[in-house]
Amino acid sequence: MKRQLFTGNLVRLVAANPESDPETLATWSRNAGFLRLMDTDPAQPWSLARVREDMKRFESKGDMFAFHVRTLAEDKLIGFVSLSGPAWTHSTVWFGIGIGDDAYWGKGYGTDAVRLAVQYAFEELNMHRVTLNVFDYNVRAVRSYEKVGFVLEGRQREAMQRDGKRIDILYMGILREEWVATTRAEGED
Amino acid sequence: MNANLFDGSLVRLSAPDPDRDADIESGWTHDPHYLRHTSLEPARPQSAAQVKEKYAALAKDTGGTQFHFSVRTIEDGRLVGFVGIERIAWAHGTANIQLAIGSPDDCGKGYGSDALQLALRYSFDELNLHRVTAFGFEYNPRAIHFFERAGFVAEVRQRQAIAREGRRWELVVLGLLKRDWRSRQVIEARA
Numbered sequence: 001m002k003r004q005l006f007t008g009n010l011v012r013l014v015a016a017n018p019e020s021d022p023e024t025l026a027t028w029s030r031n032a033g034f035l036r037l038m039d040t041d042p043a044q045p046w047s048l049a050r051v052r053e054d055m056k057r058f059e060s061k062g063d064m065f066a067f068h069v070r071t072l073a074e075d076k077l078i079g080f081v082s083l084s085g086p087a088w089t090h091s092t093v094w095f096g097i098g099i100g101d102d103a104y105w106g107k108g109y110g111t112d113a114v115r116l117a118v119q120y121a122f123e124e125l126n127m128h129r130v131t132l133n134v135f136d137y138n139v140r141a142v143r144s145y146e147k148v149g150f151v152l153e154g155r156q157r158e159a160m161q162r163d164g165k166r167i168d169i170l171y172m173g174i175l176r177e178e179w180v181a182t183t184r185a186e187g188e189d
Numbered sequence: 190m191n192a193n194l195f196d197g198s199l200v201r202l203s204a205p206d207p208d209r210d211a212d213i214e215s216g217w218t219h220d221p222h223y224l225r226h227t228s229l230e231p232a233r234p235q236s237a238a239q240v241k242e243k244y245a246a247l248a249k250d251t252g253g254t255q256f257h258f259s260v261r262t263i264e265d266g267r268l269v270g271f272v273g274i275e276r277i278a279w280a281h282g283t284a285n286i287q288l289a290i291g292s293p294d295d296c297g298k299g300y301g302s303d304a305l306q307l308a309l310r311y312s313f314d315e316l317n318l319h320r321v322t323a324f325g326f327e328y329n330p331r332a333i334h335f336f337e338r339a340g341f342v343a344e345v346r347q348r349q350a351i352a353r354e355g356r357r358w359e360l361v362v363l364g365l366l367k368r369d370w371r372s373r374q375v376i377e378a379r380a
Contacts, residue, residue, distance in 0.1 A: 040278055040280070040281055041280075042280050087229060089229075089230075089231050089352065090229060090350065090351055090352045091352065092350055128349065128352070128357075129347075129348070129349055129350060131347060131350070151348075153345050153346055153347055153348060154343075154344045154345030154346060154362065155344060155345065156320075156322060156344050156345060156362060156364055157320070157342075157344060157364055157366065158319065158320055158366060159281065159283055159320060159322070159364070160278075160281040160283070161280070161281050161282065161319070166319070171345040171347060171362065173347055173348055173350070175348065175349055
């Protein structure tokens with residue numbers, strides 16, 4: 001049992017703090033660019049009440065494994081990750097992430113959080129595969145997912161519309177054997 | 190204007206009639222093939238009461254994100270299956286489509302194809318959607334071909350996403366765009 005489940009190189013996965021976190025999440029939602037990377041729902045700033053409700057919904061309870069993401073250096077809340085909709089008989093689960101503080105985009109924080117969540121899916125939930133959706137224009141996220149080992153499995157053509165353009169929704173997946181091969185290769189470095 | 194939104198050549202789309210339909214649908218769910226071809230949930234027979242509860246929940250969902258139809262034969266009004274247009278994302282003009290013919294005796298008679306055409310016309314010409322999505326399980330190639338014959342394209346293959354019969358299978362995501370459906374209508378009208 002050598003591995004730190006919750007601690008990566010740059011971030012750690014923590015429980016949500018219902019007292020102090022909602023304010024920060026509500027601030028992120030003023031950035032429509034962030035909302036439009038995360039969700040197909042029409043972008044809308046989140047009220048504090050809505051954030052508190054969502055945090056309740058995302059409390060871990062059997063079919064939902066959600067964490068807030070904090071930096072190791074400053075213990076700063078920068079985002080969240082979730083493993084949701086597990087199909088236990090098939091050992092599959094959906095992955096989702098949002099790095100709300102855009103000062104932390106493109107610097108490896110997101111990738112570190114993805115890696116921790118995927119590790120949790122395979123080593124704690126004992127999943128066989130993890131699936132995610134990402135929008136075609138979210139190039140940074142696709143690159144991050146590829147770094148962790150996700151494979152592009154196809155694209156739902158024109159599955160959303162933004163700014164008058166039809167956009168593909170991409171499906172990516174990672175299998176347990178692929179994850180094991182990646183971590184073994186890293187261990188040999 | 191095409192007033193025949195609900196009538197095909199063999200079947201029609203109709204409202205659910207839980208009091209009459211529940212026993213029939215409960216019967217379908219006692220066939221493991223039916224369950225494994227319609228759902229990834231562990232196969233589990235449903236009582237008529239459970240089926241009624243499902244319909245009560247559907248009726249209560251007034252958010253306008255799903256449209257559910259019972260499929261009945263034109264000849265004698267017999268319930269043969271259902272079709273659902275679900276998880277509608279209005280801002281993007283997208284939805285998932287699910288279709289089932291309940292009894293193996295009613296398969297291969299063209300009921301499914303007829304119902305699918307009606308559901309597609311409803312999706313594109315009544316709901317004004319831009320695309321619809323369907324899901325297929327690798328171990329049921331017949332269903333995948335069924336959608337492909339109607340113009341759907343297999344867009345995504347989720348590798349090893351299903352565990353059944355001691356091995357792993359792909360979960361296939363299929364999509365049909367309105368313009369591709371429309372051009373097929375024109376071709377069929379000319380033929």
